[in-house]
Amino acid sequence: xxxxxxxxxxxxxxxxxxxxxxxxxxxxxxxxxxxxxxxxxxxxxxxxxxxxxxxxxxxxxxxxxxxxxxxxxxxxxxxxxxxxxxxxxxxxxxxxxx
Amino acid sequence: xxxxxxxxxxxxxxxxxxxxxxxxxxxxxxxxxxxxxxxxxxxxxxxxxxxxxxxxxxxxxxxxxxxxxxxxxxxxxxxxxxxxxxxxxxxxxxxxxxxxxxxxxxxxxxxxxxxxxxxxxxxxxxxxxxxxxxxxxxxxxxxxxxxxxxxxxxxxxxxxxxxxxxxxxxxxxxxxxxxxxxxxxxxxxxxxxxxxxxxxxxxxxxxxxxxxxxxxxxxxxxxxxxxxxxxxxxxxxxxxxxxxxxxxxxxxxxxxxxxxxxxxxxxxxxxxxxxxxxxxxxxxxxxxxxxxxxxxxxxxxxx
Numbered sequence: 001x002x003x004x005x006x007x008x009x010x011x012x013x014x015x016x017x018x019x020x021x022x023x024x025x026x027x028x029x030x031x032x033x034x035x036x037x038x039x040x041x042x043x044x045x046x047x048x049x050x051x052x053x054x055x056x057x058x059x060x061x062x063x064x065x066x067x068x069x070x071x072x073x074x075x076x077x078x079x080x081x082x083x084x085x086x087x088x089x090x091x092x093x094x095x096x097x098x
Numbered sequence: 099x100x101x102x103x104x105x106x107x108x109x110x111x112x113x114x115x116x117x118x119x120x121x122x123x124x125x126x127x128x129x130x131x132x133x134x135x136x137x138x139x140x141x142x143x144x145x146x147x148x149x150x151x152x153x154x155x156x157x158x159x160x161x162x163x164x165x166x167x168x169x170x171x172x173x174x175x176x177x178x179x180x181x182x183x184x185x186x187x188x189x190x191x192x193x194x195x196x197x198x199x200x201x202x203x204x205x206x207x208x209x210x211x212x213x214x215x216x217x218x219x220x221x222x223x224x225x226x227x228x229x230x231x232x233x234x235x236x237x238x239x240x241x242x243x244x245x246x247x248x249x250x251x252x253x254x255x256x257x258x259x260x261x262x263x264x265x266x267x268x269x270x271x272x273x274x275x276x277x278x279x280x281x282x283x284x285x286x287x288x289x290x291x292x293x294x295x296x297x298x299x300x301x302x303x304x305x306x307x308x309x310x311x312x313x314x315x316x317x318x319x320x321x322x323x324x325x326x327x328x329x330x331x332x333x334x335x336x337x338x339x340x341x342x343x344x345x346x347x348x349x350x351x352x353x354x355x356x357x358x359x360x361x362x363x364x365x366x367x368x369x370x371x372x373x374x375x376x377x378x379x380x381x382x383x384x385x386x387x388x389x390x391x392x393x394x395x396x397x398x399x400x401x
Contacts, residue, residue: 064171066263
């Protein structure tokens, strides 16, 4: 039975979601997103085991590639914001509010 | 050949599946503890290290799920590359940043708690019970090797997605380079411009154009965090860099002159061999004439 894997992934995803909503440091928000991506990967790989085909593992592989690219761009944006505002708190990013 | 088949214990004295479930429960505990750490540690550096714990635990789970290639990729790409990138950025920007704990939105935390509970209820109750069949297992699919099987899929059925990934990665690399080179808002100051600016500041506000006073050097203190004392016993304002002032506690003028004052008091209260007219002379020494004279000159110019 692979239910425990799904439940573990659900718990990790929810913790990531809560972190995404509750934290205000852009870096930690980013880490929470990574946590959610990892939870999804766990589902992909355990489903690959359930169905006996490797497509789930290929999907997890692509998720990893996309996550790596996303981290590079996201972190350089955070660095740029930090350079101009001396802060990584998302509370200060209100330039596009109006 | 999967990682687990390398371990001869499975199928031997242990019933099949037992090792997998032991692995699962150990890794699940570590993964959840790490995930909670990511969210609830106040310092981003601890969050990043907790994330490393989560990723390594998940890598072990991948290995136990017959995914040896993704086990390696998880450790190399996530724990190795992505996490190190995170740590670099945390070290660059976030070491001394703390999350403010005050709520800026009213009822934010309650709403988040409700959202979290709702999500986990939905996921666990609806999706968690969706698997009703026994897992088929990957023995057949992995028969010619996990990496070979994945390569067959990636380079045949998913080759278009693979090509798109190449485009994504090159755009990400270019984007990172573009973002890392900001356009200069002001022209770079050369030595002539800086000298001119200093002289203009001197003309406008009387700010001394020369070097700033150096830090104080006393018998008991000689670090650059020690301010120089002016002849009147006060601290020379520019003798300690503002950056150091932010990070280290700077001894006050009283603290710096306290040992000297004690010595003077001890001499004055000693066995009565000191004449009364010697005390003012010692008192003058209190101001460290030799040390603070340069500071005095600088300090005067600052007024």
